[in-house]
Amino acid sequence: MDDVLDEVFERTLKKSVFKNRRVLLPDYIPPTLLHRDEEIRRLGLVLAPSLKGEKPSNVFIYGLTGTGKTAVAKYVLDKLVKKAGELGVRTRYVYVNLRQRDTPYRVLADIAEALDLRIPFTGLSTGEVLGRIVKRLNLLEDTILIAVLDEIDFLVKKHGDDLLYKLVRMNSELKDSSISLVGITNNIYFIEHLDARIKSSLGEEELVFSPYKTDQLIDILKSRAEEAFIPGALENGVIELCASYAAKEHGDARRALDLLRIAGELADRLGEDKVVLEHVKMARVELEKNRLTEITRTLPLHGKLVLLSVIQSTLAGRRYGTTGEIYDIYKRTAIDIGLDPVTLRRVSDILSELDMLGLISARLISRGRYGKTRVVSLESDAKTIINVLSEEPFLGESSILDRIMKSLGI
DNA sequence: CCTCCACTGGAAACCTAGGCTC
């Protein structure tokens, strides 16, 4: 037994294609950002007044995922704050991702924390938190706070633009301090459904990030690979393949880096001393599987049940199910395992949510006399989903999953 | 050209579990 383990340990410890795997992780900000000089310069230009103690304009940054919006924002602000420190100007910044912190309260709590305030995770009114921030900023005289609100469209979609309005208006209550907003979104149409008051004040400046071209992706991957891998660890063409896969996904650099990293991890796991093209292809499959597992796992219970019902509705050789059919199946399953089923209205919403997550495709069609409904089909691997669902106590112990697996021939 | 199906999607309100202040 020991020998087996020893071998595993040896293998992981001794040989690795990596020199420094960290530089390939999504939240790593490299010391220099390639092919974003213009964007860096322009954002710097907008925010530079803070070095003279003046309030910078609010900025809006648009661009698809993996175009370096977050990286550029963090990069510029890190440098800005450092420079401000040297000059003795009080400039701070907060970075908040509004997809993860998608309520007004949590956003305010994060901003408050950046000002060294302690805020409980629930209990206070948003107005109270806002008030404390104002008080704090007035106490810290001449402080310029820059709040980076990443994926800002998520908050607005769920809770409206009230918070943005309040944050913008907060400046009128501040004496010598100020707050500026940097909004980041990958939804170009986002600004259109903003209130006119906010649109004008938040969009004082606008930056648009265009996707990376394949050769730019290659540059980026090469420079990171030099840091990340030991020399000679990459077969010729590995980087190019990662780049071309990612270029197909609208030049998404994050995806390119993920592919490269996972390809490397696969090589390590297989005990090979070189990353080859085949590893990249495997990495692509793995990446999709991880995403699916992660999303499915974090689904609320009824979301999982509805997803399972979608699988069942497409079981008997059918390509899609309708909302009504899926609801019937769902209801039966829920009662079967001793759960109160939710209403059709709710299931309708859950189906939309699953669609947005990309797990299923739900297209709205009208079948004339036979009413309007959503045509739902599974867009992901049923086997992976069922594996995750079997972790669920309610489902794991029932025989439903076994039955489905049999029908699927797994 | 009109009807009417099978839902969709908006709005408000409810419920549970948490936490503040006084």
Add this chain to the structure above:
DNA sequence: GAGCCTAGGTTTCCAGTGGAGG
């Protein structure tokens, strides 16, 4: 402990609606 806050998931109610079949 009262009274008032929050987040999330949900229920209740209801006014639409695209287009096949009459």
